[in-house]
Amino acid sequence: MSKYKKHIMVCGGTGCRASESDTIVEKMKKELENRNLDKDVQVVITGCFGLCEKGPIVKMLPDNTIYTEVKPVNVTEIIDEHIIKGRKVKSLLPADSYKGKTDSKNMDSFKKQIRIALKNCGFINPEVIDEYIASNGYEALGKALMEYTPEQTIDIIKKSGLRGRGGGGFPTGLKWEFAAKSKGDQKYVVCNADEGDPGAFMDRSILEGDPHSVLEAMAICGYTMGATEGLIYIRAEYPLAIERLQIAIKQAREYGLLGKNILGSGFDFDIILKLGAGAFVCGEETALIHSMEGLRGEPTIKPPFPAESGYNNMPTNVNNVETFANIPTIINKGAEWFASIGTKKSTGTKVFALAGKINNVGLIEVPMGTTLREVIFEIGGGIQDGKKFKAVQTGGPSGGCLTEKHLDTPIDFDNLIEAGSMMGSGGMIVMDEDDCMVSMAKFYLDFTVEESCGKCAPCRIGNKRLYETLDKITQGKGTEADLDLLRNMSHVIKDTSLCGLGQTSPNPVLSTLDNFWDEYIAHVKDHKCEAGQCKSLLQYNIIAEDCVGCTACARVCPVGCIAGEKKEVHIIDQSICIKCGACMDKCKFNAIELI
Amino acid sequence: MCDSKIKLKEKDIAKIKEICEFFDNKAGELISVLHRCQSEFGYLPPEIQDVVSDFMNVPVAKIYGVVTFYSFFTMKPKGKYPISICTGTACYVRGAEKVLDEFKKELNLEVGETAADGKFSLSSLRCVGACGLAPVVLVGEKTYGRVAPDDVKEILAAYEN
Numbered sequence: 001m002s003k004y005k006k007h008i009m010v011c012g013g014t015g016c017r018a019s020e021s022d023t024i025v026e027k028m029k030k031e032l033e034n035r036n037l038d039k040d041v042q043v044v045i046t047g048c049f050g051l052c053e054k055g056p057i058v059k060m061l062p063d064n065t066i067y068t069e070v071k072p073v074n075v076t077e078i079i080d081e082h083i084i085k086g087r088k089v090k091s092l093l094p095a096d097s098y099k100g101k102t103d104s105k106n107m108d109s110f111k112k113q114i115r116i117a118l119k120n121c122g123f124i125n126p127e128v129i130d131e132y133i134a135s136n137g138y139e140a141l142g143k144a145l146m147e148y149t150p151e152q153t154i155d156i157i158k159k160s161g162l163r164g165r166g167g168g169g170f171p172t173g174l175k176w177e178f179a180a181k182s183k184g185d186q187k188y189v190v191c192n193a194d195e196g197d198p199g200a201f202m203d204r205s206i207l208e209g210d211p212h213s214v215l216e217a218m219a220i221c222g223y224t225m226g227a228t229e230g231l232i233y234i235r236a237e238y239p240l241a242i243e244r245l246q247i248a249i250k251q252a253r254e255y256g257l258l259g260k261n262i263l264g265s266g267f268d269f270d271i272i273l274k275l276g277a278g279a280f281v282c283g284e285e286t287a288l289i290h291s292m293e294g295l296r297g298e299p300t301i302k303p304p305f306p307a308e309s310g311y312n313n314m315p316t317n318v319n320n321v322e323t324f325a326n327i328p329t330i331i332n333k334g335a336e337w338f339a340s341i342g343t344k345k346s347t348g349t350k351v352f353a354l355a356g357k358i359n360n361v362g363l364i365e366v367p368m369g370t371t372l373r374e375v376i377f378e379i380g381g382g383i384q385d386g387k388k389f390k391a392v393q394t395g396g397p398s399g400g401c402l403t404e405k406h407l408d409t410p411i412d413f414d415n416l417i418e419a420g421s422m423m424g425s426g427g428m429i430v431m432d433e434d435d436c437m438v439s440m441a442k443f444y445l446d447f448t449v450e451e452s453c454g455k456c457a458p459c460r461i462g463n464k465r466l467y468e469t470l471d472k473i474t475q476g477k478g479t480e481a482d483l484d485l486l487r488n489m490s491h492v493i494k495d496t497s498l499c500g501l502g503q504t505s506p507n508p509v510l511s512t513l514d515n516f517w518d519e520y521i522a523h524v525k526d527h528k529c530e531a532g533q534c535k536s537l538l539q540y541n542i543i544a545e546d547c548v549g550c551t552a553c554a555r556v557c558p559v560g561c562i563a564g565e566k567k568e569v570h571i572i573d574q575s576i577c578i579k580c581g582a583c584m585d586k587c588k589f590n591a592i593e594l595i
Numbered sequence: 596m597c598d599s600k601i602k603l604k605e606k607d608i609a610k611i612k613e614i615c616e617f618f619d620n621k622a623g624e625l626i627s628v629l630h631r632c633q634s635e636f637g638y639l640p641p642e643i644q645d646v647v648s649d650f651m652n653v654p655v656a657k658i659y660g661v662v663t664f665y666s667f668f669t670m671k672p673k674g675k676y677p678i679s680i681c682t683g684t685a686c687y688v689r690g691a692e693k694v695l696d697e698f699k700k701e702l703n704l705e706v707g708e709t710a711a712d713g714k715f716s717l718s719s720l721r722c723v724g725a726c727g728l729a730p731v732v733l734v735g736e737k738t739y740g741r742v743a744p745d746d747v748k749e750i751l752a753a754y755e756n
Binding site for chain 1: 621622623624625626627629630660661664665666667668682683684685687688689720721722723724725726727728729731738740
């Protein structure tokens with residue numbers, strides 16, 4: 001293997017690939033060859049750096065310089081300036097660096113982060129198993145197989161305090177123990193990679209950037225519970241992650257790290273992929289198992305828990321991608337080390353996907369107990385266009401909206417539930433003053449109604465009624481009694497639904513009612529939407545001083561609700577107006593306003 | 596059941612048979628079989644479901660139940676250039692709805708419909724995970740990021756020929 005002096009790491013995640021990062025890689029390789037530098041400088045396609053807003057991302061090693069929003073045309077400049085002359089290309093440095101920081105080790109967005117689950121994302125080529133092994137990959141599996149008994153391994157996970165990162169927050173070690181104690185001819189390890197929460201993309205990034213960490217953890221889990229088969233249930237919408245997993249599984253088999261008699265220990269374990277087909281409810285483990293069995297993804301009542309009777313009615317342990325990605329490091333560095341990070345009841349770190357009206361959209365990993373303020377304003381770079389922060393939705397459609405008053409709450413499983421939201425998979429959607437909270441709740445309910453499997457009545461019918469009531473309010477036809485109805489219905493749905501989907505789906509409604517009561521009242525009493533998002537509550541008005549009486553608006557109005565003589569001020573008849581906005585588009589004098 | 600089979604060509608039936616056999620005709624692999632069939636034929640009309648039912652010995656009602664349960668499966672053919680607008684939360688708060696409205700207006704199609712000439716079809720999907728580029732529009736395999744309503748005409752123009 002030749003030794004390279006310098007490396008150019010190019011992000012090959014879904015976001016950056018969509019902005020032509022693969023063209024950048026090809027061009028770089030060609031240009032390096034042209035300059036006879038291809039023996040000294042290596043171009044590496046990596047997983048996600050987490051700076052998705054500013055993609056495509058290119059990182060230069062050994063000096064850790066980060067270049068953002070790189071385009072194929074910038075390639076020659078990077079090579080000629082940075083590689084050959086040793087000067088940084090200023091125009092491509094991230095905004096952060098204007099304070100004199102240009103490398104990833106000192107940038108504000110990285111400083112507060114501790115990376116465990118994402119530790120290899122952006123550092124290794126996910127398609128080369130040697131790179132994973134070179135960064136201590138498969139060492140944990142070796143350790144577990146050679147040095148620890150299954151019970152000792154479970155004990156390490158229990159002591160680490162690791163809780164399920166998929167949303168529920170159930171202690172992982174305990175779950176493994178249940179599965180280990182269950183008896184069955186065949187047991188299964190399942191990885192839940194059906195990331196259904198829209199706006200959360202950490203599982204995809206881990207699978208794209210570091211697939212071997214998940215394979216290794218699944219093998220360790222198999223060893224502890226006596227399973228020889230692993231299944232990864234992955235969304236069909238993630239073609240790149242599927243491809244990288246297939247490559248990783250093939251390489252691991254070739255190296256004897258999957259298959260028969262792993263590392264000569266006598267332990268057999270292999271992994272296959274199962275494609276999902278797009279159903280949010282399949283994040284629920286019993287629904288996921290049914291989907292893997294070729295059925296509709298409908299949940300069933302627990303008990304029996306999957307640990308007793310899961311896939312093909314055999315003991316099955318289901319964990320989420322991020323949970324698995326933590327396992328190898330816990331085994332390598334020890335339970336005490338992991339438990340020393342985070343808070344007492346929520347140890348370790350959590351990956352969050354920042355999205356919405358925030359400057360640095362992307363993936364971050366911070367210790368549990370970090371506050372929302374630190375995440376949104378320090379790491380996330382604050383709100384876009386200098387607008388005011390209004391709310392942040394954590395936990396996706398199952399979570400709730402948190403506001404200004406929650407900004408200093410340390411984030412952990414229990415605090416978020418207490419605040420009326422939940423951790424969920426770690427999606428964080430930031431909203432500013434232009435977002436209407438009633439519309440936001442309606443948006444989430446629209447999602448839930450579509451995704452409800454229809455098996456139990458409270459979820460199937462109740463959520464639909466919630467949606468209709470919210471829709472009525474955004475149309476300006478709601479009353480105060482509707483607000484009580486919303487609250488009562490929400491509680492009934494929560495209490496009586498069969499699975500996690502229905503038990504949490506009213507959370508966006510309840511949390512917005514709690515935190516934005518005034519906004520609901522403004523909608524039902526004054527028929528006003530301050531954010532200006534509910535079209536039906538807006539009025540088009542002609543500003544008398546600015547109107548020259550050109551009649552253009554009256555001519556374009558499809559319902560003929562604008563009256564006025566030539567060269568005189570026109571008036572809109574609000575009772576007929578359908579709020580199409582045609583008049584405003586047509587007016588050349590900016591004489592029509594929306595209030 | 597046999598009537599609808601007539602509509603499929605011999606070689607199509609042979610292809611479906613091959614797919615089912617690849618998965619040993621196991622009922623547990625139904626979703627994998629349907630994935631393969633959809634990528635082969637583009638969609639899953641009743642005819643195909645019928646044939647799959649025959650080979651796998653699974654009632655066609657069950658297959659229909661699975662096809663209609665999952666959003667990835669479709670019983671209608673997509674256009675030559677399928678357009679999908681991401682309406683995940685990140686795209687929604689950054690104005691995906693206005694972009695979707697613009698596409699509806701320009702194409703005169705509703706979500707889930709395919710144009711009469713088979714050129715474009717319109718659908719919405721939940722999150723492709725490229726939230727940094729929100730709002731995101733997919734035309735076939737090509738991704739367009741940070742799409743504004745004003746960009747819609749230009750995007751469509753690229754597929755005029």
